[in-house]
Amino acid sequence: MTVSIYNTKSGKKEPFSPLEKGHIKLYVCGITAYDYCHIGHARSTLVFDMIVRYLRYRGFQVTYVRNFTDIDDKIIKRAQEQHTTTEELANRFITAFHEDMANLGNEPPTLEPKATENIPEIIAMIQGLIDKGFAYEVQGDVYFKVDRFDHYGSLSGRNLEDMMAGARISINEQKQNPMDFALWKSSKPGEPVWDSPWGPGRPGWHIECSAMSRKFLGETFDIHGGGKDLIFPHHENEIAQSEASSGKPFVATWIHHGFVTIKDEKMSKSLGNFLTIREILAKYTAEVLRFFVFSTHYRTPLDFSETAMKDAETGLDRLYTCLAEIARLPGQGDPNRAPAAGKKNVSKINTLVDRYVKAMDNDFNTAQAMGHIFEVVKVLNTIRQSLPATPAAADLALLHATATTIKELSGIMGLLQQDPLAYIKAKQEKTLSQLDIDQTAIASLITERKTAREQKNWSRADEIRDILLHHKIEIKDEADGSTSWQVKI
RNA sequence: GGCGGCGUAGCCAAGUGGCUAAGGCAGUGGUCUGCAAAACCAUUAUUCAGCGGUUCAAAUCCGCUCGCCGCCUCCA
Structure with missing residues (x-):
């Protein structure tokens, strides 16, 4: 038996075998560190945590790389709003992310590289693309020339003509083709800068993943993953950059997971309908969240609701x-x-x-x-x-x-x-601590009921039972005549 | 407009040509009990959005219709 994986590139489920026998190289696009993570990010990390654990269970060695984007437009904007540096802002949210991951019970990836720690590799890759004629420099910016790359659009199943027909492409006079995308951006005053052959600037969004995946996993590797929203343009652009640069296939298998929705709408920062991991974990345990996430296949949309979480909790208790x-x-x-x-x-x-x-x-x-x-x-x-x-x-x-x-x-x-046993006990103690009744009161009511039962005063016995139940205390009459109780969970 | 996906019981959700359409939650019935509770068991879709087609055989493949969602702009 072999593992079969749905490959976005082919649109089919394919038997999987690693390029290097027994060793799987996996790259997952991590977060842009400018805010707390929401449940959508949680699903992403949980899904890949599960995939890595399963592949290891199946006997593979897995090298799992998940990056941090710690320099980009959103980080710059947010840092300016908060009167801080991009570095401080990114590090703050990377720390928060690590706390979230620990709270979710995710195993850490093998490597967690940051874009800003790999600038020389990024610059070298961009220079290589210019040298090969796949990129051009205009006034300190460098763009990738999409029509030089034959397979552009192959991952997302589009072609340049169709994309051009869409009216949502911003006009940029500097670009030779509106679909060309930035590899390097010249910096405005006050923005973080790195020296480059094209003057002071910073990397574009897509190039970092191409540079870092090559550095840590090689020019061709097994699996690249992320959310469905990354298929275009992010992963499409990564393929273009990496394959144009190396002349070799970039990734064998592309895994994309579905979104978390709320009331059947995508949860996203732009829509403002998101719940952070912290907010969820304040209400539910990480294990309940995991149960909820894994009760649906990873490519299917996952609709979050209080009811669904409650169901998950009941199922886990079972x-x-x-x-x-x-x-x-x-x-x-x-x-x-x-x-x-x-x-x-x-x-x-x-x-x-x-x-x-x-x-x-x-x-x-x-x-x-x-x-x-x-x-x-x-x-x-x-x-x-x-x-x-x-x-x-x-x-x-x-x-x-x-x-x-x-x-x-x-x-x-x-x-x-x-x-x-500890799980059940902890859950009951937690519930008991939130109740308006203490153990002494419970014991005294049970004693009173015992007397009533001995006198066959069933109505008083039942009344006491109902009082206790009203306080979420369930009693159980044992075969030996004693009565035990537990908190209703 | 282009591309992709989804529509299975009250709710959630598996199923990728062929045994009785998994499983969870909720509901109902039962075991137990003086009565209960908990726990456990049983039960809940002649049918898979609709219509047509391919096939000995379709929820599963093909076509059309309806409804919902996503990507094409930052996004997990």
Whole structure:
């Protein structure tokens, strides 16, 4: 079995194999550091975190590069508004980004290069493009000459004529063709500058990714990723620059994920309808967000809503509850007792890993993979529920082993990595701390109810039960006559 | 205008030619209980926006219609 990946370049799912045996080189376009990141950025980092973890699970070595754009028009503008330097502004939001990543539980990429730390490579690449006739300098600006590059538009499926027909291209007298794009921009007074053969200036937006990916991954590498909105013009332009420069294919596989939407509209800074990662994590745990993100295939739009997050939380609780119930079971059982687990159920358990891998091999279908896990959770619950007082050793071994497998498979999505008993306990304690009732009051009500029940005063007993329930306290009458309680979560 | 995508149960969401259309949430019924709660189990689409076509066979392929979204400008 091999991993298949949908390649934007071909528009098809293709069997994947790395150019260098066993070693995958992956470049993902990171953030422009001028503001806090929103859930759309979170989806991007979560998706590639999952992809990297899965490819490693499948035995590949993965070199994962994710850059920072720390110099560009938006950063300059924002820095001026805040009366600070672009460097200070970018570093502030890079620090915030790293905090967000840690809070989301993302593993760090292999390398996180910054544009400003690779200016010599950028300048060298631009000079090479000028030397080859793919770029030209006009009054300190350097532009890429799109009609010199034959395959321009191949990634996004456009051609220059169609694009020219669009009326949204800004007129720039300096450009030989309106579609030409800037490789280097001369600086205005007060802007950050680097010396270059074309005078003081700064890099254009697209060139940094071409220069940095070449520096760290080579002229041709395996996978380049980002959001769908980067297909044009960003990735199209990267291809043009890199292939014109090297004369070799740039990237084998292009992965683009879908957007996060709110009320079915794209979440974006320009629309102002975005929620930051910080705002979300103040309300929900990172794990709930991960569950929500991975319950939909990565190329499908993901519509954010409070209801969807609540559903995700309930679903996650179901998984943890199953694991917690198994963790409460004894480790050793009766070796002489016949197992309660039926043949069909055992078969569902035994095929879990294969079905999970098949789903994930199919373009990282996390939604389907999670479906398989839920199916097995149901099987585990069924077996657990049917267990006698002294369970068969085989049943206990199966339950414990499967719980371990589920944790391992879920870990690829960053799910179920907490101790299940601690998860349930922490959740209840958190809820209890927000309630208007304390443990003493609960204990006293339960004692009063116990008396009422002994006197068969059911109406008073039920009344107390309802009072407690009103305060989100659920009670459970045990077989031995005692009453336990827990917080409703 | 050009290019691309989507439309599956109350909601979310898998499914890329062929076994009973995964799974989650919500709802309903049941096990348990004095009654409950929790947990668990069962159940919920003769049908996949609509119409036509290809095929022995289509949610899956092709065409048209309707509706929604994205890119073509900074954007994950």
